[in-house]
Amino acid sequence: MSSVFEIPICVPDLTDQIVKDNPTPVAAGDYADIYKCSWNSPSESSPVAVQVVRVRHDSEFLPKKGDELRQEIKVWGRLQNEHILPLLGIVHGDDPLPGLVSPWINNGSLIELLKSHHETLTRHERFRLLQDIASALQYLHAIAVVHGNLSGHNILVDSSLRAFVKGSGLSTMLDEIAESESYEARQGDVPWRAPELMKGNSSGLPTSQSDVWSFGCNMIHVLSGQEPPEIPAATAAAHPYQSRVPPFPQNVSKEDLSFLQQCFSIRPADRPSADQILAFVREECLRCMPEVPQTAEATEFSQWHS
CATH class of the missing domain: 1.10.510.10 (Transferase(Phosphotransferase) domain 1)
Incomplete structure (x- = not known):
């Protein structure tokens, strides 16, 4: 499902530029895992966080989770405020839904x-x-x-x-x-x-x-x-x-x-x-x-x- 996920035009696909620093998530919430990754853009390499919704490929909840994620991207992708963490893009991987890429913040929550x-x-x-x-x-x-x-x-x-x-x-x-x-x-x-x-x-x-x-x-x-x-x-x-x-x-x-x-x-x-x-x-x-x-x-x- 990830490969055919409909992406709002305002959010770039960064799949070819994102590399996981470690295959193990650094944090896990009720609905998603967080991975620390490197964003290797043409100009520089920057640490980023990638949030991936935890859902199986054969889950009956996958369509609903996909709809929720589209809504989240639609809203988050248009937010522009200096104290709202920006959505930098999305990344496709082995998971059924794409991950959401945001800046890595060192001090945590x-x-x-x-x-x-x-x-x-x-x-x-x-x-x-x-x-x-x-x-x-x-x-x-x-x-x-x-x-x-x-x-x-x-x-x-x-x-x-x-x-x-x-x-x-x-x-x-x-x-x-x-x-x-x-x-x-x-x-x-x-x-x-x-x-x-x-x-x-x-x-x-x-x-x-x-x-x-x-x-x-x-x-x-x-x-x-x-x-x-x-x-x-x-x-x-x-x-x-x-x-x-x-x-x-x-x-x-x-x-x-x-x-x-x-x-x-x-x-x-x-x-x-x-x-x-x-x-x-x-x-x-x-x-x-x-x-x-x-x-x-x-x-x-x-x-x-x-």
Whole structure:
């Protein structure tokens, strides 16, 4: 199926330029494996990540997985924002579906970064990470795209501590969700999932408001180092709203706490918009920006021009 997979014209086929560094995946999720590869373009060789959907050639789910992958490529391939990981192209191999090629990010996921660097991050670095995530979210919502799985697994951080949201997974056009009677939402990472997406609540479809709930979970994680807790299925089913609100960290400012409480409003319509999120974290990022020491020359210059 991979060799005849219909590729959107905006996404290049890089099959002849991609070489696996190792046949063993470096990471594996619920639906896909990630391989570290080399992209040998005509001008240079660059490390890249290739995500391959895990499905057998004889699987009855192959047509459905293929349709989902086409939709993912269609949406991800058109996203252009400095804090959304770009889709560089696709690659055909032995698997039934093509792999998705994106830049290789050395520091890995936000979860991995916070496990190893939480104690050393400054408040400014934390809010700069949140500003990067909010910038990506604001862009998505402005073009009517829901991410749907904004978990720490889908946020990558580079060596300069800048964050990039993965466009793969649940990115879906809002108008297509509204018009599709057969749309089935793949469940996002449970601890980051808004209560209205739990089974038995509403339609279970991701929305821009459920993305905001997930952002709040990431904000708590970035500020406190606490991952959203796993909730037993029975508890979540019996008390979907009360059990889903993560515990608020004790060492945050009143302003941070007030904003977090808005992100976790039970009524989705009461949650802040992505524009409001970006404005809040950008202001906090500027507020805690470290002062740059002035040199003697700069001090003299400011005296002459005061």
